[in-house]
Amino acid sequence: xxxxxxxxxxxxxxxxxxxxxxxxxxxxxxxxxxxxxxxxxxxxxxxxxxxxxxxxxxxxxxxxxxxxxxxxxxxxxxxxxxxxxxxxxxxxxxxxxxxxxxxxxxxxxxxxxxxxxxxxxxxxxxxxxxxxxxxxxxxxxxxxxxxxxxxxxxxxxxxxxxxxxxxxxxxxxxxxxxxxxxxxxxxxxxxxxxxxxxxxxxxxxxxxxxxxxxxxxxxxxxxxxxxxxxxxxxxxxxxxxxxxxxxxxxxxxxxxxxxxxxxxxxxxxxxxxxxxxxxxxxxxxxxxxxxxxxxxxxxxxxxxxxxxxxxxxxxxxxxxxxxxxxxxxxxxxxxxxxxxxxxxxxxxxxxxxxxxxxxxxxxxxxxxxxxxxxxxxxxxxxxxxxxxxxxxxxxxxxxxxxxxxxxxxxxxxxxxxxxxxxxxxxxxxxxxxxxxxxxxxxxxxxxxxxxxxxxxxxxxxxxxxxxxxxxxxxxxxxxxxxxxxxxxxxxxxxxxxxxxxxxxxxxxxx
Numbered sequence: 453x454x455x456x457x458x459x460x461x462x463x464x465x466x467x468x469x470x471x472x473x474x475x476x477x478x479x480x481x482x483x484x485x486x487x488x489x490x491x492x493x494x495x496x497x498x499x500x501x502x503x504x505x506x507x508x509x510x511x512x513x514x515x516x517x518x519x520x521x522x523x524x525x526x527x528x529x530x531x532x533x534x535x536x537x538x539x540x541x542x543x544x545x546x547x548x549x550x551x552x553x554x555x556x557x558x559x560x561x562x563x564x565x566x567x568x569x570x571x572x573x574x575x576x577x578x579x580x581x582x583x584x585x586x587x588x589x590x591x592x593x594x595x596x597x598x599x600x601x602x603x604x605x606x607x608x609x610x611x612x613x614x615x616x617x618x619x620x621x622x623x624x625x626x627x628x629x630x631x632x633x634x635x636x637x638x639x640x641x642x643x644x645x646x647x648x649x650x651x652x653x654x655x656x657x658x659x660x661x662x663x664x665x666x667x668x669x670x671x672x673x674x675x676x677x678x679x680x681x682x683x684x685x686x687x688x689x690x691x692x693x694x695x696x697x698x699x700x701x702x703x704x705x706x707x708x709x710x711x712x713x714x715x716x717x718x719x720x721x722x723x724x725x726x727x728x729x730x731x732x733x734x735x736x737x738x739x740x741x742x743x744x745x746x747x748x749x750x751x752x753x754x755x756x757x758x759x760x761x762x763x764x765x766x767x768x769x770x771x772x773x774x775x776x777x778x779x780x781x782x783x784x785x786x787x788x789x790x791x792x793x794x795x796x797x798x799x800x801x802x803x804x805x806x807x808x809x810x811x812x813x814x815x816x817x818x819x820x821x822x823x824x825x826x827x828x829x830x831x832x833x834x835x836x837x838x839x840x841x842x843x844x845x846x847x848x849x850x851x852x853x854x855x856x857x858x859x860x861x862x863x864x865x866x867x868x869x870x871x872x873x874x875x876x877x878x879x880x881x882x883x884x885x886x887x888x889x890x891x892x893x894x895x896x897x898x899x900x901x902x903x904x905x906x907x908x909x910x911x912x913x914x915x916x917x918x919x920x921x922x923x924x925x926x927x928x929x930x931x932x933x934x935x936x937x938x939x940x941x942x943x944x945x946x947x948x949x950x951x952x953x954x955x956x957x958x959x960x961x962x
Contacts (some may be wrong), residue, residue: 460486460514462617463522463532465545467494470589471535473596474563474621476505479512480639481620486525488516505638519545519552530558531613535589538566542574550581559583559610565666565742568659575606575655585610586655588662590846591623598635599623599642601846602649603665603838605658611651622647623845630854632844648841653831660749660825661838664818667746667760669848670739671814672710674763674902679807680714682889686788686896687796691718691728697800705808705878708850737767746821755824757817758909759810762901785897799892805885810906812879815856816869817909823867836860870913879910886910934960 460483464475467489475485475498489495495515502513516522523530532554534545542562549560560582562571575584585607591600602618604611624633624645633645652658676698683689683697695718702711720729743764750757769776791799819835826833839856843849859872869875890907893900912918925948927933934945945960 459527460484460525463526466535467498469593470596472498477597477621485513486516486522487513488522507639519548523552533561535563538564554582559585562586563589566659568656571659572656583607583610586658588658595845599845601841603652603658603662605652606655618649619647622649625844648845650837650841657831663742663745664822666742668814668818670743670763671759672848674766675807675810676714678900678903679803682893682898686898695719736773737770739767750821753824755821757821758905759814759902762905766901788896802885802889805882806889806903809882809886810903812875813906813909820868
């Protein structure tokens with residue numbers, strides 16, 4: 453079909469799963485799009501899909517065959533959205549657009565999962581050529597199509613231009629209840645509700661926040677998987693029985709998108725054998741790097757995030773399938789025995805509380821990491837607003853994000869979520885069940901790295917005195933690294949000649 457040419461509001465480059473759906477979302481909200489991809493098949497597939505879904509009677513998407521044509525089809529100043537893999541592809545497109553004649557007041561929005569440091573470097577690199585803006589997108593294919601959570605950052609001037617567009621296409625929550633407003637049909641537009649997007653801060657801030665979002669996502673997924681493993685391996689429940697339990701849990705404080713989809717996954721059967729499909733999926737998990745980046749950043753900043761790190765390690769160890777198969781035939785564990793129904797129910801209740809507490813810890817770690825990163829890089833991050841925009845549209849959307857929002861609205865300087873009154877109460881009431889669930893899983897030989905590391909984090913945080921005093925003595929013994937004393941002036945450094953008979957204590961100038 454021959455397209456009528458018209459000047460478009462937005463240029464769009466990259467028509468993969470996310471890009472295609474973002475274009476259709478933009479079109480539903482009244483924007484005309486000039487679309488380009490290196491694959492002409494993807495361009496034509498988008499146009500065909502828009503023709504099916506478009507009920508306006510006028511074209512909404514114009515397919516382009518080059519960067520030059522893309523620019524020629526846009527209203528000035530140009531606004532161009534990228535939905536391409538992180539790394540070199542972003543820079544290549546930026547260079548191609550410079551060659552095609554992009555102007556200094558044009559805006560390019562990177563919506564991929566770019567490393568935040570790359571975003572900072574790109575803004576400086578291209579500042580004389582165009583305005584680089586970034587906006588991480590969460591929500592997967594469905595979120596992109598019907599309303600994602602958007603985390604924009606960069607030039608405030610660029611945000612002023614982008615804001616009405618982003619607020620239009622973002623997921624919405626009810627202003628009174630804080631619950632998501634569902635949008636599931638092409639052409640459907642939601643004009644009321646609170647949009648799940650807000651300006652995060654300077655260049656890199658949005659991608660950093662999205663990175664931490666993904667780190668929490670890793671942890672949340674692993675926590676659910678460990679609960680599944682306990683129920684499946686130790687309690688010997690079927691996938692349908694586990695789905696029933698998860699479904700019931702999803703009606704309470706564990707209510708979340710990830711638990712909801714886990715129920716659907718567990719219930720899905722193969723057509724030929726009626727076997728739960730999940731039991732036929734190879735147990736080797738993939739990862740794209742954002743969870744690893746989060747764990748690395750936590751180490752660099754000295755901000756503990758053990759639940760997130762353990763989730764990354766769990767994916768890594770799953771990749772050693774052959775080695776695990778070999779070890780399973782050689783290394784022994786406890787003998788598992790069937791439990792009476794009443795005892796099983798107790799374990800299930802304990803596991804529920806363990807999941808909830810571990811989830812609180814994962815979010816606490818993520819928000820504390822963002823807080824320290826903000827101080828390190830001079831970002832003023834609004835954590836109540838960040839929690840708000842995660843209530844719908846994103847992968848980690850969950851009911852208790854409203855409680856996190858409330859916590860930061862009451863105390864914007866909160867150092868750790870575990871110190872908020874609501875979460876103090878939740879943890880104190882459930883910590884005993886948390887311990888019992890971990891004891892049971894450990895005695896059954898079921899690996900629960902995320903659940904148990906969360907408990908270690910909780911116990912470390914509530915422990916006024918940790919054994920780091922001995923550790924400092926060890927460091928001073930072999931490396932003269934010095935230490936402070938609790939009975940002396942704070943800040944004074946001391947060193948001991950540990951190997952000599954006199955063991956003289958030396959005051960070291962601080």
